[in-house]
Amino acid sequence: MSWRLGGNDPLDGISIYDGGDYWHFVTFGLSELYEKESKNQEISGYGMEFTLKLKKGYSDDEESEIKGICGILQTLARITFQKGEVFGPYEYIYTGQKQGVDIKQTSMLTGFITVVDNDLKTTMTPNGQVTFVELIGATDKELLAVHNHQLTVEELYQKIGDITDYQRESVI
Numbered sequence: 001m002s003w004r005l006g007g008n009d010p011l012d013g014i015s016i017y018d019g020g021d022y023w024h025f026v027t028f029g030l031s032e033l034y035e036k037e038s039k040n041q042e043i044s045g046y047g048m049e050f051t052l053k054l055k056k057g058y059s060d061d062e063e064s065e066i067k068g069i070c071g072i073l074q075t076l077a078r079i080t081f082q083k084g085e086v087f088g089p090y091e092y093i094y095t096g097q098k099q100g101v102d103i104k105q106t107s108m109l110t111g112f113i114t115v116v117d118n119d120l121k122t123t124m125t126p127n128g129q130v131t132f133v134e135l136i137g138a139t140d141k142e143l144l145a146v147h148n149h150q151l152t153v154e155e156l157y158q159k160i161g162d163i164t165d166y167q168r169e170s171v172i
Helices: 062-083 140-147 153-160
Strands: 013-018 022-028 043-055 109-116 122-125 128-139
Touching: 013 062, 022 062, 043 062, 062 128, 109 140, 109 153, 128 140, 128 153, 140 153
Parallel strands: 043 128
Antiparallel strands: 013 022, 022 043, 109 128, 122 128
16 A cells, blocks of 8 residues: 555555566556646656566566565665655666575576666656656676676666566676
């Protein structure tokens, strides 16, 4: 349940679509869904919503993996609401954690890069512009390479594609 309705989660919701080989997550609540509240007429709310494409078949407990991704999206939204952090395309989210972001923490993926979602892109709404920022799982090695300017987020994206695959090895 969202904060707006007295619950514990900042987002109004997360839609999950069947993309064939992956689950496509799309948040709503970071943009202004109901009416224009912010003073900036050009963007809606924070001007973004998160998306993520999670490859199917990683776990025999797919429902828990889906809930895990929803938890990650809620956590990042909480950072946006509480600290004003806006996540744009071609950034990276590196926390230094060594455990995987999957529920069993065994995946090599420990953080994320961000790109514009190729399926949803940027759209104009009555309340302003919204960019759909896709999170893509990245390994510790990959994130450190980006952090240390050994390659850009764009270059890493070209190597790993736009599906978060918990079974993927590092490309570095």
